[in-house]
Amino acid sequence: MKQAQRCVRMTLGICFTLALFPALLLAYGGVYTLTKHGDPLSGVQRDVSLPRGDCNQCHLPHSGYPFFPFADHTNALCYSCHNGAGALQIYQGQAVYDLSTHATSASMVWPSPPPARQAGDWGECVNCHNPHGYKDGTGLVPHMVWRREENLCKECHDGSPASDVYTEIGKVSSHPVTTYSGRHAADEGGDSSKFGTANRHAECVDCHNPHWAKTDSPSPPDASSRLKGVSRIVVGLGRTLTYTGPADTTAVKEYEICYKCHSSWTTLPAGTTDKAAEFDPANGSFHPVEAVGKNTDIDSRTLVAPLTATSQVYCTDCHTSDNTGVRGPHGSIYAPILKKAYFTGDNSSPPSTDVCFDCHVSTQYLTDTRASNSTYTHFRDGTSSGSKNFHYVHTVKDAQTSCKTCHYNIHGTTSAHLIVFNTAVVSSSGGQIRYEHRSDGGACTLKCHGKDHNPKSYRWK
Ligand code: HEC
Ligand code: HEC
Ligand code: HEC
Ligand code: HEC
Ligand code: HEC
Ligand code: HEC
Ligand code: HEC
Ligand code: HEC
Ligand code: HEC
Known part of the structure; x- marks a missing residue:
């Protein structure tokens, strides 16, 4: 099949007509000599009898060359020189590329001209690179790719073929x-x-x-x-x-x-924070991104299975597209690039569709589990069965406020249980806004929704 297409090209007469080469060079924007391939001092060289950068280093008009008559656009030509890592190591050689999805997916075809792709030509370097260089309105596109920056990826990653x-x-x-x-x-x-x-x-x-x-x-x-x-x-x-x-x-x-x-x-x-500082495992609490979390007591029945106290999560478990079909923090209808909405306000209850409830069982936070006494989070008012669920009290029953009011720094913080109060909602009591962590509970000193906590304490053990 490919051989037949080569013959078609030959009958068009362009293959061997060296006189046409200047015209073809113009067709490529006249940039070949500006590329690393075309550089007369350091460009392509397989045949030492020809100058470096010569077209015929890749295209031989006569037989005896493995890619006769024109260099076939298979990766074998590229590998004959690029079998190892490139200078910048973004390209890491044949062994790595051959295992990549771009090499193996039959959908990896260039969807629009140039270049005119042929059936069966997928997974090739020339789907992304033009070995002659390519010029757009801004000039030579770096690294001999067909499009500048994301526009290259866009050619395929706009739904078709990728x-x-x-x-x-x-x-x-x-x-x-x-x-x-x-x-x-x-x-x-x-x-x-x-x-x-x-x-x-x-x-x-x-x-x-x-x-x-x-x-x-x-x-x-x-x-x-x-x-x-x-x-x-x-x-x-x-x-x-x-x-x-x-x-x-x-x-x-x-x-x-x-x-x-x-x-x-x-x-x-x-206005943005150092995420490496927030996720430092030496902090008092943090979401378990770098290391397993500090809260070894958390009841696994309050976590969505299969999560437990020893689970870890990715940044992208929270920061990913709202479209579950395309994983990754590319974009979302929910800021800041969240999988689901995060309600951060006051005077209404967090909805059960909040991003938090992808991992934390919503009913444990939003319903009066006292009645069923099934399981509890540790924000509760006593050790016996039937004790009040203070999460429910604050998010739904009395206060109706969001998680952010008490868990202001969602990534990690020096205090325990991610407790930092949102001062847009909470004010001081006797000059203090304070959370005291205790091994069997805690105490809060603050004013909120007109209620003075000076302090108010809770005990779960
Ligand atoms: C590094 C190797 C290499 C060098 C050097 C090279 N080419 Fe090519 N050339 C190729 C490959 C590979 C193809 C097939 C590209 C494809 O199918 O997309 C090709 C295709 C062509 C074609 C066919 C039209 C097309 O785009 O498919 C022409 C004409 C051509 N080259 C001319 C030249 C000229 C003129 C020079 C020197 C100025 C040159 N080439 C230098 C690798 C090279
Ligand atoms: C005859 C040897 C040879 C062949 C065949 C060859 N290259 Fe190159 N290539 C080079 C040399 C030499 C350089 C410049 C040195 C370097 O940067 O590694 C280079 C550089 C490159 C670069 C880096 C350009 C830049 O500006 O950063 C890319 C991309 C590239 N080649 C792609 C290809 C592709 C795709 C093919 C197959 C169509 C191919 N090469 C075939 C020798 C070759
Ligand atoms: C899906 C598109 C794509 C494919 C397929 C692809 N490349 Fe690249 N390549 C790129 C992009 C984009 C860059 C520039 C990266 C950057 O700007 O950081 C690049 C850069 C390079 C570089 C220069 C960087 C370095 O490490 O020296 C070389 C060499 C290279 N590619 C060779 C190849 C070869 C050889 C193949 C086939 C075996 C190939 N590429 C296949 C997109 C591609
Ligand atoms: C010629 C078409 C084409 C171009 C250009 C292209 N891709 Fe792809 N890419 C594909 C195909 C096909 C797949 C596999 C199927 C899919 O994801 O839809 C893929 C898959 C991927 C994957 C997922 C790999 C996996 O196995 O899950 C990543 C990441 C990716 N591409 C990044 C890029 C980036 C970055 C660029 C630009 C530098 C780029 N692609 C350019 C066709 C292309
Ligand atoms: C448990 C879910 C979760 C995880 C894991 C998570 N984030 Fe976030 N992130 C959020 C939420 C929710 C917000 C919005 C906070 C708010 O509005 O109070 C946010 C805000 C941000 C912001 C915008 C605010 C700023 O400070 O710039 C960035 C950037 C960010 N996260 C990056 C990261 C990175 C990087 C990681 C991993 C190292 C990560 N996040 C892990 C949930 C998470
Ligand atoms: C800020 C980093 C970042 C940027 C920028 C980025 N991606 Fe991603 N991308 C990711 C992460 C993280 C994933 C998820 C990887 C995983 O979980 O396996 C991903 C996943 C993907 C996937 C696989 C999606 C799926 O569900 O099959 C493709 C394809 C992809 N990215 C292509 C691109 C393209 C094309 C661009 C540019 C338009 C791009 N990415 C920009 C980080 C990024
Ligand atoms: C190459 C740089 C780069 C990398 C790598 C990167 N980001 Fe970003 N990210 C940015 C830039 C630039 C912004 C725009 C806002 C800014 O400048 O901080 C941004 C914004 C964000 C936002 C939205 C912040 C807001 O307030 O709207 C989130 C969330 C985010 N990144 C998460 C991530 C995650 C998770 C990763 C790792 C998978 C990651 N980023 C990797 C550069 C990067
Ligand atoms: C991707 C899953 C995931 C998401 C989404 C998530 N969390 Fe978590 N969260 C966890 C895990 C796992 C733990 C248990 C860590 C531990 O045991 O220390 C945890 C622990 C916590 C803790 C207790 C930390 C401690 O040290 O006691 C708080 C508070 C918390 N999350 C609040 C939230 C809030 C608020 C949201 C929504 C913005 C949220 N989480 C979203 C997985 C998640
Ligand atoms: C009124 C303040 C307040 C609000 C609002 C609040 N929490 Fe808490 N939360 C706490 C306190 C206090 C603790 C510490 C309990 C302890 O001592 O272990 C806690 C602990 C947690 C824990 C650890 C659970 C455990 O059993 O150890 C998670 C997870 C959590 N909260 C998630 C949330 C989520 C999700 C929301 C929003 C739906 C939320 N919290 C709203 C005060 C609050």
Whole structure:
């Protein structure tokens, strides 16, 4: 089949007509000599009798060359030189690429011209790269790809032929993938300033390596192979934050990729917090992203199965699309990129559709479990059966307030049980807003909804 198509090309006469080459060069935007392939000093070379960068390093007009008459656009041509890792290590060689979804999916075809793809030509480097270079309105597109930044991925990831990530990116709360261009550079590497302030950005390739990405589903905190082969921040002894490059794919944790842009390793925008500080396992409490949580007492019947006190979760268990068909923190109709809405207000009850209830059993928080006395959260008023459920009292029965009123810092904080009060709702009593954690309960000093707690205590043990 491919051989037949080659013959068609030959009868068109373009294959061997060297005189047409300048015209063809123009067809490619005249950029070949600006690419790394076309560089006369360091460009392509297989045949030492020909100059570096010569077209005939890949295209031989006569037989004797394995890719006669034109270099076939199979990966074998590319591998003849690119069998190992590229200089920037985003490309990591044939062995890695051949296992990637882009190499193995039969849907991996370029949907629109150029280039005109042929039946059966899927999974190829030339689906994304133009070995002659490509120029758009802004000039030469870096790395000889067919489109600039996310526009390359968009060609396929808009629902056809690949999953529709683009609709997610366009949602009201999303990573600013389309917002910025010219900020990402493949060699941004370990320079933290390239991720902060005026360089702040998030391109598809900041989180995905198109030469690596493939399907699997490990357990948190281990990153899935969709996210391997990109740079990340490793947390070392003493909470040092250290950059490691794309070639280091050992023990990748999902949060390490997020820390590249959401920790104090780089300069964070005003009003956002250092996630590496919030998820520090030395904190008084935290959601179990980096390590198993501090609350070893939590009753597993208050957690949605199969979660228990020793479970860990991903950032993306909360920060993912509202469309469960496309996993990942690309975008959501619920800010900030949440799987479901998070009600953070006051004077009405949190709905059972709150994101929290993906993992915490809603009835334990929103109904009077005293009557059934099935199970309890530890925010209750006594040790005996029939004791009041203070979660229900505060979220529904008396106070009608949101989880955020008492659990203000949802990621992690120095105090126990994620208890930090929302001062937009809670005011001080005798000059204090305070939570005292006790091994069998706790005490709160504050004023809320006109009620003075000075202090009020509870006991569950
Ligand atoms: C690094 C290898 C390489 C070099 C160097 C190279 N080509 Fe190509 N060329 C290819 C491959 C691979 C294809 C098939 C592309 C496809 O099917 O998408 C191709 C296809 C073509 C085609 C067919 C039209 C098309 O786009 O499919 C022409 C014409 C062509 N090349 C001309 C040139 C000229 C002129 C030069 C030098 C200025 C050159 N090539 C240098 C690899 C190369
Ligand atoms: C004859 C050898 C040779 C062949 C065949 C070859 N390349 Fe290259 N390629 C090179 C050299 C040399 C460089 C420049 C050195 C480097 O950056 O690694 C390069 C660089 C690249 C780069 C990096 C460009 C940049 O600006 O960062 C890409 C992408 C690339 N090649 C893709 C391909 C693809 C796709 C094919 C197959 C269609 C291919 N190459 C075939 C030799 C080759
Ligand atoms: C799904 C699209 C896609 C496919 C398929 C693809 N690449 Fe790439 N490649 C990219 C993108 C995008 C970049 C630039 C990454 C960046 O900007 O950080 C890149 C960068 C590169 C680089 C330069 C970076 C480095 O590590 O030196 C090389 C070399 C390269 N690709 C080679 C290849 C080869 C060879 C193949 C086929 C075996 C291939 N690519 C297949 C999208 C692709
Ligand atoms: C020529 C079409 C094409 C282009 C261009 C393309 N992809 Fe894909 N990609 C696919 C197909 C097909 C799949 C597998 C099926 C699916 O996810 O719909 C896929 C899957 C993926 C996956 C999931 C892998 C898995 O196994 O679950 C990721 C991540 C991905 N692509 C990222 C990218 C990124 C980033 C870019 C741009 C640099 C890109 N893709 C460009 C066709 C493409
Ligand atoms: C390459 C940089 C980069 C990486 C990696 C990254 N982000 Fe972001 N993220 C951003 C930028 C830029 C924004 C826009 C707001 C800002 O500048 O902080 C953002 C915004 C967000 C928001 C929305 C914040 C809001 O207030 O609307 C969430 C949630 C988020 N990221 C979660 C994650 C998660 C989870 C990960 C890891 C899976 C991650 N991010 C990885 C750059 C990144
Ligand atoms: C248990 C669910 C959950 C997990 C796990 C989680 N988040 Fe969040 N995150 C939230 C909620 C809910 C908000 C909104 C908080 C609010 O409105 O008070 C939020 C807010 C944010 C914001 C916007 C506010 C800001 O400070 O910039 C970013 C960015 C963010 N999270 C990133 C992350 C990253 C990165 C991780 C993992 C390292 C992570 N989150 C893990 C639930 C979670
Ligand atoms: C801030 C980081 C980040 C950015 C930016 C990002 N992704 Fe993702 N993406 C993820 C994460 C995390 C997942 C989920 C991985 C998992 O759980 O296996 C994901 C999943 C995917 C999947 C698989 C979805 C599924 O359910 O099958 C595809 C395809 C994909 N991303 C493509 C893209 C494309 C294309 C872009 C750019 C338009 C992009 N991503 C931008 C982090 C990101
Ligand atoms: C992806 C699952 C998941 C989601 C969504 C989730 N949590 Fe959690 N949460 C957990 C797990 C697992 C624990 C148990 C950790 C432990 O044992 O320390 C936990 C523990 C807690 C704790 C107790 C921490 C301690 O040290 O006692 C609070 C408070 C909490 N979550 C509040 C919330 C709120 C509020 C929301 C909604 C914004 C929420 N959670 C969403 C999984 C989740
Ligand atoms: C009026 C304040 C308040 C509100 C509102 C509140 N909580 Fe709590 N929550 C607490 C206190 C106090 C504790 C600590 C109980 C203890 O000592 O173990 C707690 C503990 C927890 C725990 C740990 C459970 C356990 O059994 O140890 C989870 C999970 C939790 N809350 C989730 C939520 C969710 C989800 C919401 C919103 C639906 C919410 N909380 C609303 C005060 C509150």
